[in-house]
Amino acid sequence: MWQQLVLIVLIGLATTIQQGTAERIRYDNYQVYQLQPQTAAQLETIKELDGSSDSLLFVDPVHYLGTKINVLVAPQRVTDFLATLQQSDISYELVDENAQKSLDLEELVADPNRRRGEYTWTEYHELNDTYAWLRSLPEKYPEQVSVFVAGRSYEGREILGVKISYASSVDGATKRGIFLEGGMHAREWISPATTTYIINQLLTSTNADVRKMAESFDWYVVPHANPDGFVYTHTTNRMWRKTRTPYNGCFGADPNRNWGFHWNEVGASSNACSDTYAGPRAFSEIETRTLSDYISTLRGKLVLYLSFHSYSQLLLFPYGHTSELPPNYKDLKRVFDVGVTAVSKRYGTRYTGGNVYDAIYPAAGASLDWAYGKLEVPYSYCFELRPSGSYLWSGFRLPAEQIIPTGEEIIDSMLAMIKGIGTL
Numbered sequence: 001m002w003q004q005l006v007l008i009v010l011i012g013l014a015t016t017i018q019q020g021t022a023e024r025i026r027y028d029n030y031q032v033y034q035l036q037p038q039t040a041a042q043l044e045t046i047k048e049l050d051g052s053s054d055s056l057l058f059v060d061p062v063h064y065l066g067t068k069i070n071v072l073v074a075p076q077r078v079t080d081f082l083a084t085l086q087q088s089d090i091s092y093e094l095v096d097e098n099a100q101k102s103l104d105l106e107e108l109v110a111d112p113n114r115r116r117g118e119y120t121w122t123e124y125h126e127l128n129d130t131y132a133w134l135r136s137l138p139e140k141y142p143e144q145v146s147v148f149v150a151g152r153s154y155e156g157r158e159i160l161g162v163k164i165s166y167a168s169s170v171d172g173a174t175k176r177g178i179f180l181e182g183g184m185h186a187r188e189w190i191s192p193a194t195t196t197y198i199i200n201q202l203l204t205s206t207n208a209d210v211r212k213m214a215e216s217f218d219w220y221v222v223p224h225a226n227p228d229g230f231v232y233t234h235t236t237n238r239m240w241r242k243t244r245t246p247y248n249g250c251f252g253a254d255p256n257r258n259w260g261f262h263w264n265e266v267g268a269s270s271n272a273c274s275d276t277y278a279g280p281r282a283f284s285e286i287e288t289r290t291l292s293d294y295i296s297t298l299r300g301k302l303v304l305y306l307s308f309h310s311y312s313q314l315l316l317f318p319y320g321h322t323s324e325l326p327p328n329y330k331d332l333k334r335v336f337d338v339g340v341t342a343v344s345k346r347y348g349t350r351y352t353g354g355n356v357y358d359a360i361y362p363a364a365g366a367s368l369d370w371a372y373g374k375l376e377v378p379y380s381y382c383f384e385l386r387p388s389g390s391y392l393w394s395g396f397r398l399p400a401e402q403i404i405p406t407g408e409e410i411i412d413s414m415l416a417m418i419k420g421i422g423t424l
């Protein structure tokens, strides 16, 4: 008996040491169902379930018909959940019998203590590791790189950015700026990995086209727009999406539904427990408020704004709140076309997309619309990175060996887009 007790204590200790202070949320035996609502009434039924309890985790937004909505369902909830679907005649498919098994597949995360060498793109990194790397850059490139604080988080973290600038002018003309924003949604790990990859290429690439691109603009790159959420995906819940502001017993607003341009008009939730909660008001989140304040200081300078998310392999442009096309639609579409062609050249990666409202779904309050509509950045896009949308529910977990290919093809695409804009 005492041997068993000792064993239990030892296992307990090992688990605590492994997990640090926070208890990791697990999805053992959660089943994943893919729902396809066909009528407005069916959509309403599903909306009522979204954010109603911890035993249902909606992976996809529940605001529109005609697409698939993946839901993780706790084992004790399955019978009653399926009964609700059947009552409303909602078609569904079981796509994963045990969500935790899919989450347990190895995901390479660099250990900075073990690493002790160069920061690389063959593993994912934790926030502190990336911040240490960003802070080390001005030492290495004192003429070109400066670090700036682009904002703050609810838990008091900095939203760090780097500015890369090779000279203040090109042929005597003041340089235009390009803003790259990553990590808005916490669980989309490929986004910060891609933005840091781009930073490194802008500084180290020997390719003539990349060099010209790097040196022709002032670059502002923020890999972690939602640092609290990102840390939470490492310590506690790999599937976390939102910020971490407490709201009536639930946590966080969706930072990409929180920007002050046609805020909460469509495609967002007013339920604080939903994953697409727009927040109590526009810019309620300190992250979006402070970051937008910073970006506003660049008014008139920026020619291109790129927001990086995952997944589905889409390139998107304004608007999300209406199907009405933006004023310079023709130019946005032309640059979109060259971007989508170029992204497939290296590895055949197929992207689709268009204006947010028609290409995916109505969604108001995203940063790309705010940058375009409020800040008047003429070219504003969002990349939904690898994998493709046909991937099952766990596409946020892109194998680390795909970080570099993703970065390579996105740089190909950016080069083509910037040439298309006519500023290179």
Ligand SMILES: [Zn+2]
Pocket: 184, 185, 188, 256, 309, 310
């Ligand atoms: Zn996202």
